Amino acid sequence: MSQMTRRLAFVVFASVVSVSPVLAQVDFSGEWAPRMWEDQPERVPGPDLGDYLGIPINDAARLRAEAWDASIQTLPEWQCRPHSADYIWRGPSQLRISKEVDPVSRDVVAFHAEWLRSVDRAIYLDGRPHPPADALHTWAGFSTAKWDGDILTVTVTHLKEGYLRRKGLPRSDQAILTEHWIRNGDYLTIVSIVNDPVYLTEPFIRTTDYELNLNQQIPPYPCGVVQEIDRKEGDVPHYLPGTNPYTKEFAIRHGLPVEATRGGAATMYPDFKEKLKTLPPAKQDGK
DSSP states (O other): OOHHHHHHHHHHHHHHHHHSOOOOSSOOOEEEEEEOTTTHHHHTTOOOTTOOTTOOBOHHHHHHHHTOOGGGGGSHHHHTOOOOTTTGGGSSOOEEEEEEEOTTTOOEEEEEEEETTSOOEEEEOSOOOOOOTTSOOBSSOEEEEEEETTEEEEEEEOBOSEESSTTSOEEOTTOEEEEEEEEETTEEEEEEEEEOTTTBSSOEEEEEEEEEOTTOOOOOOOOOOOOOSOOOTTOOOOOOTTOOTTTTHHHHHHTOOHHHHTOOGGGGSTTHHHHHTTSOOOOTTOO
16 A cells, blocks of 8 residues: 555545544433332332431521421422422432434434423533523523543532422522433433532432333323412411421431431431430430
8 A cells, every 4th residue: 555545544534533423422311210229218208307317417407497397388389399400310200311412413412301290401411511600590400411431420500499308408509419320221320419508518419220111101290289278478387496396206206316317417427326325315205
């Protein structure tokens, strides 16, 4: 082969490589059913009131959680409220993930995730920046992603205020959510990490599992607001500090010290077991 021929072959090869699309390492699209093997009691029917074990909340979060009244769910503003991007993974809803493909380059420019009780959530892979800090916050937030090998790492900003648990633990609108999407065959694992400068002292990490379901079809979610309880205008169900009679029931039922159930970063670590030995279990009078 002559030197000219070799040069021409190299130029052709380089041009082909330069226009070849960047392929996604893993295809996450499909119908996914939740698998609650590790923490079903927390998710269905939900965690106990006053159970904040292992959650790195601060005093502000604890105060708001203890003011929570379940009757708030009857307010018109709450009846059709969707779960936020960080919490929706924890629901019992099925999940559909579809991919958006550029018709010219054939690159995957976004994944779209949709649950039963949610709005469409786009996860962009095309390198676009996040909006400025004062841009509109939504339930889904604004998501961008990048590949770390076969793991899709997602960063979510601009979330409306939501909850870490739907029985009162708050999550502020200043939180940033990081997700790692991991697919192993027919199984999908999501690692979610919430960093909240308002209500958390350390990152809050959870994992959630789904399994591919070829026969799944997510139904529509029509939701109508009704007047469930007659209230005075502006009345919001709540408890004043120190008056919620239900927050100690979890500790009493399981024979745990009240201090342990109040959460905080210390309850995340094995060393806390030694402190438990020095604390008396809760009694019926709450002492």
